Amino acid sequence: MTTPHHSLPVRAWGVTATAQPLEPVTITRRELRADDVSIDIEFSGICHSDIHTASGEWGEREYPLVPGHEIIGRVAAVGDAVTRYQVGDRVGVGCFVNSCGTCEPCLAGQHSYCVTGPVPTYGQPDRYADGDITRGGYSQAIVVKEDFVVRIPDTLDPAAAAPLLCAGITTYSPLKHHGAGPGKKVGIIGLGGIGHVAVKIAVAMGAEVVVFSHSTAKREDALKFGAVEHVSTADPDFAMQWHGQFDVILNTVSVDLEIPTYLSLLRFDGALVALGLPAAPMQVPTRLLTSQRRTLTGSLVGGIPETQEMLDFCAHHNITAEIELIVASQINEAYERTINADVRYRFVIDASTF
Structure with a gap:
């Protein structure tokens, strides 16, 4: 009525x-x-x-x-x-x-x-x-x-x-779509408004989570949210250390990154998912995609049923x-x-x- x-x-x-x-x-x-x-x-x-x-x-x-x-x-x-x-x-x-x-x-x-x-x-x-x-x-x-x-x-x-x-469904949807869970390694670029929620959700899904951030100021927070490591991208050798290890990487920042560097961190069939909206177009050497069947993709927020699913998931895991x-x-x-x-x-x- x-x-x-x-x-x-x-x-x-x-x-x-x-x-x-x-x-x-x-x-x-x-x-x-x-x-x-x-x-x-x-x-x-x-x-x-x-x-x-x-x-x-x-x-x-x-x-x-x-x-x-x-x-x-x-x-x-x-x-x-x-x-x-x-x-x-x-x-x-x-x-x-x-x-x-x-x-x-x-x-x-x-x-x-x-x-x-x-x-x-x-x-x-x-x-x-x-x-x-x-x-x-x-x-x-x-x-x-x-x-x-x-x-x-x-x-x-x-x-x-x-x-x-917004931040919850923007991260839950691609993590679910790309199979984040036990036995999978997930990278999160940026620990801001979206990134910190992404860490919590990926950890709750059972994945091993590593945060990539230019600054080290949020290292303690990243570990508190459940990440196993916080990597400073200011270190010129960081990509060598993490080469070919990740199943999924979410890019939550809207700055122009060296996308090839992050693609190199993906293992066979891994996916780099763009969530932020940087101004400049991405430029990627095709061989980085073909060599390990890597995927460069993007994701918007999810639909209404998935948003409800995300909220229920967050309630279950107290996120x-x-x-x-x-x-x-x-x-x-x-x-x-x-x-x-x-x-x-x-x-x-x-x-x-x-």
Whole structure:
């Protein structure tokens, strides 16, 4: 039964023009449709892609732009056709809020690979006829189609679980796809907001995990999260030591790396998976791929069924992100600190402060 919950203004934080600081804004959420869930937001994580988008690096948007795709809250109302959720349930929303639903990836539950493109949680027109611009989780409330809502297990701390809606599924999906588990050796490049979650998940899957990082500052953290070794890539001989040893390497950083160096670390049939989005194209000697049937590939976030699977996995293994909880007035400072890698490891906003 639909609880009365008409189109309503909500407080949010967003960007009102390209590359401007975030500030308080008021936005309107759509009226509840039959298949919609209205969510009162409790926590919203800050992802580096929020910063890229807000700064205008990824192109002009319609303003106000309200970022945020790591959303956790409580169901406030449901549409008449909603069957999986009821008022009071704790739920989450990740990177996408709609897709075509009919293409091969969508039918396989891999919504992020929708052939015509999934609808991001913020900054683009939705697929509905009214074409409203999606606005994200830096707000008091959001209305989302039921099919793009996931359940947050009760045992997970909701604030620390928020980054799992992006960092968690971004790493769980390729680790699962490439067979991370007992007897496999996994490399993680970078120990940031995504990388630290990747280590925890890969360890919980049973893999032997090694972290590659330019700095040695996070060595103790890497070992605490379960890695067997933390390798400084500033050492010019590091690649020789680890040559041909890894089944899977996740590249979680968005800087231009010497990709051939990391390909050389792969064993027969190993895969180097790009998760970050560096500006420059990759250049790879073909022989590095052919000689050991190595794979250079990439991965987006997973679909909705896999996101739920990841959350249940993290609940079973007691995995959450390492976070710093902030209030809304600290968002711009948090953006600067994220750019300067001055956070261990993710900022999450207390939505009650919007």
